[in-house]
Amino acid sequence: MSTHDTQPDAAASSETDTDRDTVVLEVFRYQPDDEDAEPYYETFEVPFEEGMTVLDALLHARDYGDGTLTFRHSCRQGICGSDAMFVNGRQRLCCTTQVSDLKQPIQIDPLPHQDVIKDLVVDMDHFYDQMHAVDPFFDPDDPPSNELEEQLQSPENREKIKMATRCIWCGACTSSCNIAAGDNEYLGPAPLTKAYRFINDEREGDERRKQRLEQMTDDHAVWRCQTQFSCTEVCPKDIPNTEHIQELKRLAAKYDLSLF
Amino acid sequence: MVQLQSHEVIVVGGGGAGLRAAIAAHEAGADTAIVTKLHPVRSHTGAAEGGINAALRDGDSWELHAKDTMKGSDFLADAPAIEVLAKDAPENVIELEHYGMPFSREEEGTVSQRPFGGLSFPRTTYAGAETGHHMLHTMYEQVVKRGIQVYDEFFVSRLAVTDEPDPTDRTCHGVVAIDVRRGDLWGFEATRGVILATGPAGQVYDHTTNAVTCTGDGQAMAYRAGVPLEDMEFVQFHPTTLPSTGVLISEGVRGEGGILYNAEGERFMFERGYATTDGELASRDVVSRAELTEINEGRGFEDEYVYLDMRHLGRERILDRLENILHLAEDFEGVDGLTEPMPVKPGQHYIMGGIETNEHGQTCIDGLYAAGECACVSVHGANRLGGNALPELIVFGRRAGLHAAGVDLGDPQIVTGRRGAVEDWDGTFETEIGAVDPEPAYTDSGVGTDVVEAAIDAEQTRIDELLDREGGVRHPEVRRTLQRAMTDHVNVFRELSGLQIALKEIRSAREAYQHVYVEDSGKTFNTDLIQAIETQNLLDVAETIVMGAIARTEFRGAHWRAGHQARDDDEWLKHTFVSWDDGAPSLWFKPVLLEGEKTYEPTIRSY
Ligand SMILES: Cc1cc2nc3c(=O)[nH]c(=O)nc-3n(C[C@H](O)[C@H](O)[C@H](O)COP(=O)(O)OP(=O)(O)OC[C@H]3O[C@@H](n4cnc5c(N)ncnc54)[C@H](O)[C@@H]3O)c2cc1C
Ligand code: SF4
Ligand code: FES
Numbered sequence: 001m002s003t004h005d006t007q008p009d010a011a012a013s014s015e016t017d018t019d020r021d022t023v024v025l026e027v028f029r030y031q032p033d034d035e036d037a038e039p040y041y042e043t044f045e046v047p048f049e050e051g052m053t054v055l056d057a058l059l060h061a062r063d064y065g066d067g068t069l070t071f072r073h074s075c076r077q078g079i080c081g082s083d084a085m086f087v088n089g090r091q092r093l094c095c096t097t098q099v100s101d102l103k104q105p106i107q108i109d110p111l112p113h114q115d116v117i118k119d120l121v122v123d124m125d126h127f128y129d130q131m132h133a134v135d136p137f138f139d140p141d142d143p144p145s146n147e148l149e150e151q152l153q154s155p156e157n158r159e160k161i162k163m164a165t166r167c168i169w170c171g172a173c174t175s176s177c178n179i180a181a182g183d184n185e186y187l188g189p190a191p192l193t194k195a196y197r198f199i200n201d202e203r204e205g206d207e208r209r210k211q212r213l214e215q216m217t218d219d220h221a222v223w224r225c226q227t228q229f230s231c232t233e234v235c236p237k238d239i240p241n242t243e244h245i246q247e248l249k250r251l252a253a254k255y256d257l258s259l260f
Numbered sequence: 261m262v263q264l265q266s267h268e269v270i271v272v273g274g275g276g277a278g279l280r281a282a283i284a285a286h287e288a289g290a291d292t293a294i295v296t297k298l299h300p301v302r303s304h305t306g307a308a309e310g311g312i313n314a315a316l317r318d319g320d321s322w323e324l325h326a327k328d329t330m331k332g333s334d335f336l337a338d339a340p341a342i343e344v345l346a347k348d349a350p351e352n353v354i355e356l357e358h359y360g361m362p363f364s365r366e367e368e369g370t371v372s373q374r375p376f377g378g379l380s381f382p383r384t385t386y387a388g389a390e391t392g393h394h395m396l397h398t399m400y401e402q403v404v405k406r407g408i409q410v411y412d413e414f415f416v417s418r419l420a421v422t423d424e425p426d427p428t429d430r431t432c433h434g435v436v437a438i439d440v441r442r443g444d445l446w447g448f449e450a451t452r453g454v455i456l457a458t459g460p461a462g463q464v465y466d467h468t469t470n471a472v473t474c475t476g477d478g479q480a481m482a483y484r485a486g487v488p489l490e491d492m493e494f495v496q497f498h499p500t501t502l503p504s505t506g507v508l509i510s511e512g513v514r515g516e517g518g519i520l521y522n523a524e525g526e527r528f529m530f531e532r533g534y535a536t537t538d539g540e541l542a543s544r545d546v547v548s549r550a551e552l553t554e555i556n557e558g559r560g561f562e563d564e565y566v567y568l569d570m571r572h573l574g575r576e577r578i579l580d581r582l583e584n585i586l587h588l589a590e591d592f593e594g595v596d597g598l599t600e601p602m603p604v605k606p607g608q609h610y611i612m613g614g615i616e617t618n619e620h621g622q623t624c625i626d627g628l629y630a631a632g633e634c635a636c637v638s639v640h641g642a643n644r645l646g647g648n649a650l651p652e653l654i655v656f657g658r659r660a661g662l663h664a665a666g667v668d669l670g671d672p673q674i675v676t677g678r679r680g681a682v683e684d685w686d687g688t689f690e691t692e693i694g695a696v697d698p699e700p701a702y703t704d705s706g707v708g709t710d711v712v713e714a715a716i717d718a719e720q721t722r723i724d725e726l727l728d729r730e731g732g733v734r735h736p737e738v739r740r741t742l743q744r745a746m747t748d749h750v751n752v753f754r755e756l757s758g759l760q761i762a763l764k765e766i767r768s769a770r771e772a773y774q775h776v777y778v779e780d781s782g783k784t785f786n787t788d789l790i791q792a793i794e795t796q797n798l799l800d801v802a803e804t805i806v807m808g809a810i811a812r813t814e815f816r817g818a819h820w821r822a823g824h825q826a827r828d829d830d831e832w833l834k835h836t837f838v839s840w841d842d843g844a845p846s847l848w849f850k851p852v853l854l855e856g857e858k859t860y861e862p863t864i865r866s867y
Contacts, residue, residue: 031782032782032784033781033782033783033784034782050504051504051505051592051593051594062736063734063736064736066779067734067736067778067779067780067788068779068780068782068788070780070785070786070787070788072302073472074298074302074304074471074472074473075302075304075306075307075471075472076471076472076505076507077307077505077507077588077591077592078587078591079306079307079390079393080298080301080302080303080304080306080307080471081301081302082298082302096591098591117441117784117785118782118784118785121785124299128299132404135405136401136404137360137401137402137404137405138359138360138398138401138402139405140360143358144358147351147354147355148316148350148351148354149354150354150357150369150370150371151357151358152368152369152370153365153369154365154369155364155365155366155367155369158362158363158364158365161362162362162388165362165394165397166390166393167397168301168306168393169299169301198360201360203360204360
């Protein structure tokens with residue numbers, strides 16, 4: 001384990017995690033271009049600032065410390081979904097997590113159950129594939145023919161799908177899910193929430209709804225869920241994924257019984 | 261390993277403008293691909309909160325939308341562009357509804373609209389306080405539906421453009437991109453056209469609502485290839501950003517009735533006479549200046565911010581329409597917007613200027629288009645109205661996509677490039693500007709793939725140089741110097757002396773950049789290298805902002821100049837252009853077009 005002191009004034013830093021002026025990060029490192037690359041943990045000490053997020057701390061470690069430290073990030077405000085990581089044993093967005101809310105040293109790992117590309121960057125391809133697998137697009141039975149004609153939707157129906165439309169594709173939920181970890185083909189929470197969003201959108205129509213429900217009865221869809229709620233707990237957008245999946249189970253059961 | 265791909269239309273960027281352009285080009289039958297440094301859903305369009313303007317309802321009309329936009333622009337927008345925006349917006353917004361976008365709804369099931377600053381009708385169509393998120397995801401879904409190819413995490417670093425002396429004779433044949441994940445250089449030939457939709461450049465400032473990735477790449481690449489950047493001095497500072505991070509609190513809060521007050525408890529917009537009719541809903545430049553005046557004169561809180569209060573709107577209304585704001589205030593400022601006022605101050609938000617285009621998205625280089633925030637068509641002039649950027653993305657993204665795919669959109673009224681009534685600036689800068697070490701021309705005007713291959717070679721040389729340098733300056737340091745200079749001297753209030761200092765500091769940052777080295781020498785996911793290139797882009801873009809700000813000796817829209825405290829229509833009804841001129845930039849003007857289908861007589865702009 002190596003230590004990087006990124007404080008301009010090295011003498012002022014101390015080793016203890018009770019020192020409120022310093023943030024200690026234990027960061028997972030993996031540099032695939034190095035020969036015989038092996039993962040390791042590296043310690044960074046960065047000066048604490050009021051309101052500092054985990055992302056701020058990582059940026060400081062990178063920009064004032066080690067330029068090879070690699071992680072995705074963009075918006076800094078919890079909307080782009082780039083920086084979900086495993087922080088102190090839990091999937092979180094680094095940019096919306098306050099350092100002051102965490103125990104130190106803060107351990108930062110890449111999202112579990114995904115291949116690591118480099119340091120904190122994971123391969124998202126499988127997650128995207130699963131998202132794409134549910135036909136994640138609006139596809140009405142009868143599209144309006146007039147360019148200015150609105151498809152009506154009641155405020156109640158909009159409210160019903162509201163939480164499901166908030167997903168930012170961060171991958172935290174799938175990463176937290178034991179079932180997804182064991183069954184690579186399981187669609188996983190976010191894709192199922194996406195399906196929920198369209199199945200419950202009154203604008204699409206019955207035909208499309210049937211096709212979507214048909215998919216929900218597949219072996220690797222809703223029935224796999226064992227209601228462990230981890231996906232709901234970690235979701236940074238407070239999306240009740242488990243509830244959505246439970247409701248889809250009820251709809252899928254009805255569909256199986258050809259009640260539609 | 262170098263890879264070569266060919267498509268008819270290459271769209272650079274997967275934000276709102278890029279996705280809409282790609283859908284249009286694809287629907288017009290062109291083989292289209294999106295090349296983007298971020299996965300599309302990570303684009304900053306997702307951060308837009310307030311809404312999207314379109315005249316959809318009885319009592320509203322495209323004429324009113326056009327008139328409001330022209331007034332908001334302080335009469336520096338081009339009438340033909342504004343009229344296209346106002347006319348196309350209704351259909352294009354309803355098209356988003358047809359794509360399934362979850363707009364907020366009225367009881368009868370139609371899409372909701374709300375008031376926004378500077379609008380004579382409540383035409384800002386919205387989806388909660390997360391309109392951009394829904395728009396971005398909805399359009400990405402449509403891209404998936406159509407199977408349009410997306411090369412994501414491909415960083416475009418150079419355009420493949422021929423090198424005739426006059427930029428208006430040049431042709432764009434494609435782009436060069438770094439495959440971020442694997443580190444290989446790719447050439448993308450575009451047989452019909454390249455559309456730049458690379459978004460904002462807010463990272464030239466350090467207090468900004470823009471993402472870390474908003475680094476003006478498209479603007480800088482087009483500029484260096486010979487396309488002039490237009491009206492770059494016009495930078496919008498949004499009046500309500502959180503002091504700690506620059507995170508935006510949507511204008512929707514004021515649209516719904518939120519109020520601003522100072523440390524003396526005054527509702528200063530009214531009580532101190534800044535905007536006695538519209539108050540908090542005056543245009544953004546007006547409100548930002550008012551806030552800073554209050555703060556500078558000692559009536560701010562902690563000498564830094566004022567308060568934005570929405571408590572009186574009531575829990576139900578806030579949760580229904582502004583819920584996202586509660587999360588932002590809580591996460592980033594630790595404030596509960598239901599029970600406490602929120603601290604706010606102005607922050608960089610939007611750049612009105614950009615890559616010069618006509619109404620079809622065409623630049624002066626054949627085969628090169630631009631759309632979205634990186635472009636300047638121009639609909640925002642000296643000040644953009646809230647809710648007018650999102651319609652710009654879809655209206656002009658779509659048109660660029662159609663035109664690039666070969667659809668006839670008629671004759672454009674806007675003339676691009678150094679043609680027509682051009683007037684040269686007769687002033688001088690105190691500092692040297694432009695390239696420190698001009699790059700040699702890198703191509704012969706040849707056939708498509710030759711030009712792309714030559715561009716790949718040139719890019720390889722630049723990258724090798726960056727990677728081979730050992731020791732020197734790190735790019736975050738250069739970036740910080742730049743951001744500080746811009747924030748200190750090229751902000752809401754501008755003085756000549758400060759602008760000259762900024763130009764000098766940019767010069768020294770440019771010189772320091774000659775010694776920038778990249779610590780990470782690996783191929784895989786080398787963000788150190790990407791950020792080094794982005795920093796170069798920021799330097800080029802920032803310099804054009806300062807040049808324009810020095811040249812424009814009047815006060816118009818977002819551009820306030822000490823010593824020139826009036827709008828000067830006799831002298832300044834003209835657009836500023838900065839062209840790179842192969843490393844020795846020049847500044848010139850062309851008249852603003854106030855005549856379209858309607859004529860827009862400049863009037864005093866008061867709210
Ligand atoms: C916080 C915030 C709130 C806003 N709210 C509103 C609002 O309510 N209403 C409104 O009308 N406007 C609003 N705006 C303005 C509006 O959202 C933006 O102007 C607009 O979204 C920009 O869209 P774009 O498609 O041009 O760029 P972006 O969405 O930023 O997309 C740029 C794309 O280009 C890609 N890219 C960039 N550089 C490269 C490169 N070198 N190589 C490859 N790809 C590249 C990126 O990956 C990205 O996909 C807001 C802006 C902000 C910041
Ligand atoms: S459901 Fe939540 S945790 Fe899962 S991808 Fe979407 S936002 Fe992230
Ligand atoms: S940086 Fe965008 S979600 Fe955290």
